[in-house]
Amino acid sequence: TITLPNHGSYRPHDKLNIIYSPYPRENAVLANGIHVTNPPRTLLDCGRTLEFIYSLPIFDDAAADGIEEKQILQECARTTLDCSRIFKLLRYTDAGSENGGESFARAVMIENGFAVPQLQVSFADSLTGKQFRVDFLWRTPDGRIIVGELDGTAKYVDPKMTDRRSIQETVQAEREREQALFRAGVTEIVRLTFDDAVQQKPLIAKLRRAGVPCVS
Incomplete structure (x- = not known):
């Protein structure tokens, strides 16, 4: 060009x-x-x-x-x-968007009428005090807190992202992270993939099932 x-x-x-x-x-x-x-x-x-x-x-x-x-x-x-x-x-x-995948997914959400999420919001585990950041966050009028996480296979197999832990250890750490978020007041966690965003329909279906608010 x-x-x-x-x-x-x-x-x-x-x-x-x-x-x-x-x-x-x-x-x-x-x-x-x-x-x-x-x-x-x-x-x-x-x-x-x-x-x-x-x-x-x-x-x-x-x-x-x-x-x-x-x-x-x-x-x-x-x-x-x-x-x-x-x-x-x-x-x-x-x-505040952490990477292009998150930006792309957010753009798809916006284009399909969902409320714009907050990005990279931190939560403190009431049990351990550890801080956890989430990719997307929505707060609904009825008080629910919905978290969206954009996952990729790299988080389970890339040594730079797993701290050289095994897949089983990484999965267990992810479960503990989810438990910590629920203790911190999160109501629902929606797991999304980049393919969901590219295809759009899977992402839309997941957000609707979770009750992510839409804008009029």
């Missing part, structure tokens, strides 16, 4: 995507010796050309890297392009 100030003599090509923009060259940054658009402009282009579920992980990551909302809004002010998608993304961007 390249950006050009006018249509010139370039013709469409299946391996070349052209974004026409009077983008000042002095605002570009160097990446591996190539002039590329700076992060705010790149976010604007990604947000306008990608679906929400694919754009939100990019915006979350940029926010975690220190890109501020006002910088992106300044880019919107410089263009005559429709920035309605960007405004929606900024509304839901959360630097």
